[in-house]
């Protein structure tokens with residue numbers, strides 16, 4: 001694999017720029033927006049609640065907001081598709097507005113737990129009618145004025161943190177979130193950028209206390225979205241695993257709360273160079289030059305998990321071809337993503353010949369020492385292992401990369417989920433020399 005590619009804009013930042021733009025009075029301009037299905041679901045929801053959201057070409061979007069407190073009651077159910085981030089953050093926004101909204105989603109999203117946001121938002125005064133197990137479809141009636149809360153996060157989740165902070169925007173007084181384990185901080189950075197009065201106190205043990213003064217007035221912004229490190233992960237690992245590769249992935253966001261994977265890969269012996277380090281839209285960014293490397297297994301320290309929570313499926317693939325054993329614990333959150341990412345990856349990798357042991361909270365993988373996965377066969381051949389993507393984009397992309405580095409290919413039953421976060425995935429890999437049947 002050889003060449004120079006650019007991955008689409010960061011999904012977390014794209015969602016938030018639409019939501020905060022919709023709450024600012026005036027015009028927010030976004031460049032480098034991720035135009036994936038998850039973000040489009042957020043854009044549609046903001047339109048349904050009164051904001052003007054327009055695309056005027058390749059990643060460039062304009063948003064005319066309604067002001068904090070100004071969201072309108074949507075006329076129909078908000079279809080969140082496959083997107084947990086859209087659902088949980090928008091539940092926060094609706095919770096402190098005097099409106100009622102129904103949230104629906106696809107089969108994967110309808111299995112995911114919403115109790116983690118229902119609980120704190122109920123304390124703020126919102127009322128919920130949810131499907132059994134606190135799942136979608138659910139109806140939410142907001143309360144205005146809502147009640148400010150101080151909430152200690154029981155799970156390390158940026159979505160829960162962000163839902164509470166977004167609810168706090170239209171709530172009188174101080175809404176406070178206590179975060180014992182730091183998670184991605186895009187909401188904090190962007191709320192401040194839009195002019196909210198938000199402070200973060202870091203205690204001696206690393207606990208973060210985030211305080212937001214409500215009834216905020218947000219100022220419209222010009223946002224440049226950096227490339228998504230969670231998408232960059234796929235061409236990066238492809239280059240590491242395919243012999244002879246030399247690939248540069250440009251404009252990759254390296255916010256320390258997101259970039260854990262690259263540090264772990266380097267600790268495994270990966271040749272990843274950070275070129276042209278700079279800041280884009282208030283986030284650290286670099287171009288990553290990646291060359292084929294001999295990887296060795298490691299024990300992944302559980303404290304890095306939040307900074308690479310979406311990158312474990314592709315790390316499992318790298319570990320499956322490394323020399324020696326990789327041990328990963330602290331991954332229980334992976335079981336409630338778009339699929340149960342521990343079970344689905346363990347099953348699929350084993351089917352491709354990898355040596356994996358599943359744990360309740362992680363996985364141990366004994367690598368192949370560089371030998372390709374999936375035995376001798378060729379695409380079209382009965383013997384090519386088929387893996388199920390289970391409506392999970394990261395599973396589909398991880399096995400596509402495993403397939404690139406395989407002997408006889410891997411068949412993935414459904415690549416459609418990739419459009420949720422990385423619509424250009426197949427064309428980018430093809431540009432680097434990948435063949436697809």
Ligand SMILES: O=C(O)C1=C[C@@H](OP(=O)(O)O)[C@@H](O)[C@H](O)C1
Pocket residue numbers: 011012013085156157158159160162184309310333
């Ligand atoms: O806040 C966000 O933008 C996200 C937070 C993470 O979810 P959790 O908060 O559930 O860990 C991550 O998995 C998701 O892809 C995006």
Ligand SMILES: C=C(OP(=O)(O)O)C(=O)O
Pocket residue numbers: 038082083084085086310337338394421
């Ligand atoms: C978990 C993910 O997204 P979401 O929670 O927004 O569906 C992801 O993109 O890997």
